[in-house]
Amino acid sequence: MVRLRWPHPNVVSVTSDSTIPVKIDDFYPVVPAGGVGSRLWPLSRPDRPKFLIDLLDTGSTLIQDTVARLAPLGSELMVVTGERHAPAVAEQLPALGARDIVTEPSPRDSMAAIALAAALIEHRHGDQIMGSFAADHVIPDAEAFRAVVATAVAAARTGKVVTIGIEPTEPSSAFGYIEAGAELDGTPGAFAVEAFTEKPDEDTAREMLATGRYSWNAGMFVVSTSVLLGHLARLQPTLESGVRALAAAWDGDGRADALAEIWPTLTKIAIDHAIAEPVAAEGGVAMVPGSFAWHDVGDFDSLAALLTPAEDGAVRIGRDAAVSLVDAPGAVIVGGSKPVAVVGIADAVVVDTDEALLVLGRAASQRVKDVNL
């Protein structure tokens, strides 16, 4: 059996304009924008989630970057977000119309959000290939990303649920993994998915990487709306009927009543458990490998790793004010308008916002979610 090996020979290499995909007529990008990013507190907060932040200090927010990366592929684009954040999303994305921002009255996990998007797209446009991509991931090479998405769209035309598998660069315990099988006949660059696995421990991840068959699961799904809603009708029928009823009422006068009646009844479940895992077990999921750099900037450690330290050794994010370091290698200084000194602590992360101050040992970055303020 032919199996995937990293680096994969089919991985797209962008060397000339001819390889850059242009608009795909029936492709419809969807960006679910949810989650707080609680390990990036106090930069992120419930009222200022990670996707609304200029996390890399580049002048644009993560959702702006995500939409800019996807927009060239489709004619339209849909963002699904919570009521609380819809005004900020609209403000940050002025090119989107009111129809393009789908507002959830309350969070009901990723399957409800993506299924509602699928039902709305199909109701408005008929069967389309939709692609769902999180609003808060960092992918510096947009062209390489779009080339992989184009391959995934081609695979989705065969009726598969297609996921994009990220080439692992380390045995991370922070991500779930996708186990690939043989390359699919007739769809070059797409592989059967044997299984999805939960986040492993680092030793297990190392063993998995040694096989050459595992990629990171970045939660990217490309699938036709009819295939997605068809699986949903079998596996989560109340969800399927619920989102179809919502979609039918959405663009008319009945939206508010339908939401009030139906939304609270929708099953709270992640797309991984509702669709990806059971359909993979049936042989219905394919994976397209992506070798582009991909970052789920989950905490201050991974954020700092993406940035270049200044001459004094400190990484600065969103800060112009003075920094003085005394025996403080590896400092990371985020925000704040006052001078900051760090003395006698290695790998200190100092995050100063208008609302709160965080002083963190970089190795403990995951524990920021335990702060109780």
Add this chain to the structure above:
Amino acid sequence: MVRLRWPHPNVVSVTSDSTIPVKIDDFYPVVPAGGVGSRLWPLSRPDRPKFLIDLLDTGSTLIQDTVARLAPLGSELMVVTGERHAPAVAEQLPALGARDIVTEPSPRDSMAAIALAAALIEHRHGDQIMGSFAADHVIPDAEAFRAVVATAVAAARTGKVVTIGIEPTEPSSAFGYIEAGAELDGTPGAFAVEAFTEKPDEDTAREMLATGRYSWNAGMFVVSTSVLLGHLARLQPTLESGVRALAAAWDGDGRADALAEIWPTLTKIAIDHAIAEPVAAEGGVAMVPGSFAWHDVGDFDSLAALLTPAEDGAVRIGRDAAVSLVDAPGAVIVGGSKPVAVVGIADAVVVDTDEALLVLGRAASQRVKDVNL
């Protein structure tokens, strides 16, 4: 030869009101108020030196505590400070009159400040026993302190320069030491001083402590103005004549002219080198031992050691806002009105003022003076 041994049998024990000294008619306390306290930045700053701060969060500043501790012993009291801080000193000590606050146009080290005080006191009142005590030391037991000062005043009447030696509680390398000889005839509780030593390293300090003859030099001097100025006339004659000329002009119209002419000519020297060391070598210095607790709160480590942690383990100084600790034992949180979280760093000191933010590993407290902002 009888030598001092710690704990000293003559150490004053305050057990009843009868042992508490009352006002001593010819005793004149002097408080030189200088020095920034650069290791307590940004709590202390050049425009807000240590002595003007409520360092222990008790509701009174160090100079207020110092003056309150000394005031019962004398009829008057004199503070010598720099021009920049005289307004704040006057504001913090409303009981002092304009004559009681002596303002230096520029810092010329401790001998000029103390000699000017001696000359002014003698010019105004004739020969007095003066006692000089730094404005920024912490002595919780004021009564025990005053009892030792009373013993020192009695010893000063014999014509000695008298210092108060603090019983060492550890082999500190942060202080100079006083080596004691035999107890003096006729002045119970006072000992000859063999020598003053500079700050030793810790091993040397340990050997010194083992002899039982060494006490900490806290820079406290009790001496009659005539004896002090007499030594000065021999050892630093231009300083002596300079401060006498300043004193003669001080309370009349000629002060500004005299200061402009004389002040810049005064020798810049510490009282230790100008008087204490050479006079000790001649046998003219006595030491009265003090067993009261004494703290030269020089840095955040020693400051935190004086305070009791809250239930969560963090020492708080000048702060009411919320603190959240995650794997952060031994935290010290100073000032600031925003919530603070410390995650994954032990013994972190966080000092948040309006002007700057310091994040410090407590063991590196001495290095705060190297901050360059």
